[in-house]
Amino acid sequence: MMHIVSLIHFFETGGDDMIQSALLEQKRKEKGITKAKIADTLGITYQTLRKKMNNSDEFTVREIKLLTKLLGLSTEDVGAIFLTPKW
16 A cells, blocks of 8 residues: 555655656556557657656656556556655
């Protein structure tokens, strides 16, 4: 279960964490959803999605919510993918 401390850290730092791209990619493949479909759902270009998945740019809270719904992510999945500190 995601701890409240992780959520507090996320909001205090403005979400200044690295995503776990491999885990996000695994969840995407499990659902059989293309990166193009994800980009379309998020309302961003494929190139922007690649930057976000490579940690060159950050996902917004809105985008994380959409990804959670699209990929059927659990609270634990969201924490493992999006709440990993850069250090």
